[in-house]
Amino acid sequence: MSHGEYIIGRNAVSEALKSGRVIETVFLQETLNLGSIHTLMKKIKENGITIKRVKKAKLDLMSKNGNHQGVIALAGVKKSATVEEILETAKKRGEPPFVIVADEIEDPHNLGAIIRTAECVGAHGVIIPKRHSAGLTESVGKSAAGALEYVPVAKVSNISQTLDKLKENGLWIYGADMKGQNWCQTDFKGAVALVIGSEGKGIGRLVREKCDFIVSLPMSGRINSLNASVAAGVLMYEVRRQRG
Numbered sequence: 379m380s381h382g383e384y385i386i387g388r389n390a391v392s393e394a395l396k397s398g399r400v401i402e403t404v405f406l407q408e409t410l411n412l413g414s415i416h417t418l419m420k421k422i423k424e425n426g427i428t429i430k431r432v433k434k435a436k437l438d439l440m441s442k443n444g445n446h447q448g449v450i451a452l453a454g455v456k457k458s459a460t461v462e463e464i465l466e467t468a469k470k471r472g473e474p475p476f477v478i479v480a481d482e483i484e485d486p487h488n489l490g491a492i493i494r495t496a497e498c499v500g501a502h503g504v505i506i507p508k509r510h511s512a513g514l515t516e517s518v519g520k521s522a523a524g525a526l527e528y529v530p531v532a533k534v535s536n537i538s539q540t541l542d543k544l545k546e547n548g549l550w551i552y553g554a555d556m557k558g559q560n561w562c563q564t565d566f567k568g569a570v571a572l573v574i575g576s577e578g579k580g581i582g583r584l585v586r587e588k589c590d591f592i593v594s595l596p597m598s599g600r601i602n603s604l605n606a607s608v609a610a611g612v613l614m615y616e617v618r619r620q621r622g
Contacts, residue, residue, distance in 0.1 A: 383516045385451040386441045388418060395421045400454035402513030403428045407437055407448035415449065426535075427451075428509055455519040459530035461540060464503030465547055467530060471502070474569040475549055476617060478504045481537055481585050482576035483606055486512040490521020491607035492574065497525035499618040504531045505540060510576075541588040544571045551589045553581050554609055558592030566617040574610040 385394050385401075394401060395418075404422050406412075408431040412419055422429060437446045468475040478496045483489045489512040496504050512518055513533075519526050534540045541551050549569040573589060575581035586592070595609055604612075 383452055384440055385453055386444055386446050388415060388447045388449045391449050391451045392418050392421065394451060394453065395425065400457050400514065401425065401427050401451050402454045402515055403430055403452040405430050405432050405437060405440070405450045405452070407434050407446075408432060409434070410448035418449070426508065428513075452513070452515060454514040455516055456514050456526050456531070458514060458533040459503065461503075461505065461532050461534065461543060464505070464530050464532055468502040468569075473500075473502070474621075475544075475547070475571075476501045476569075476621070477544065477549065477571045478610065478614065479537065479541070479571055479573040480504060480506045480511065480610075481573055481581055482507060482510045482579070483574065484510065484512055485577055485606075486515055486517035487521045488512070488577060488605065488607040490518040490523075490525075492610045493518070493522040493529050493531065494525040495607070495611045495614050497522075497529045499614045501529065501614065504529055505537070505571075506531060506533055507537050508533045508535055537582075538584045538588050541571065541573075541585065545588075545590075550591065552591045552593055552613075553586055553589035554594070554613055555581055555586065555592045556594055556597075558594040561593045561595055561613060561616060564591060564593050564616075566620045570617055572610070572613055572617065574606055574613075577606050 385391050404427055437450055440450050465475055478501050480492055493504055549571045551571045553573040573581055595612060
């Protein structure tokens with residue numbers, strides 16, 4: 379049976395996959411013999427679902443000591459879109475694409491806040507990596523405050539390659555980082571992909587190299603960085619202002 383965001387046990391997870399339920403991550407007990415769940419493993423891999431091996435104690439906690447059989451799935455709240463669908467959304471609106479790329483944002487509240495702001499500024503979609511990122515979970519949905527119903531979110535295997543695809547479709551890539559040009563002096567008109575880095579590491583090196591521009595927000599206090607979702611919000615609204 380399902381416990382909130384979790385689907386507990388082998389049969390329950392298998393049936394959820396058959397029904398087309400959105401699954402973000404499957405947690406497997408680290409001592410579990412994978413041969414005993416061969417069919418289930420095949421379904422999980424066919425769907426490109428993230429697999430995490432964890433200790434039994436963690437599964438016991440997640441299931442409130444229920445009979446998890448070494449398998450628990452974290453269910454998502456919405457099926458992800460594709461990059462093509464996001465670009466098609468812009469085309470249908472007759473607008474130059476405006477896309478947010480969240481590079482390894484792991485805090486669900488941050489990701490939810492970014493999606494919520496993206497909807498408010500009229501962005502056409504959000505792109506996140508399949509791994510090392512908060513997924514489209516119930517926590518993200520709550521933080522997004524309904525925005526997931528309106529903003530397409532695409533999960534991709536490789537952010538760097540996705541940025542290449544966006545460039546091929548005419549988008550300029552803007553990365554947010556402490557060492558860049560002043561955001562107020564940056565031209566955001568036209569087709570824009572705004573890259574926001576992770577809470578701890580910022581934008582990854584390979585992703586940074588794909589950016590056409592690096593933009594920064596001035597820091598006048600003693601703390602040298604903003605919360606990821608706050609920085610994203612400031613920059614998104616500047617893009618919105620310049621687009622008129």
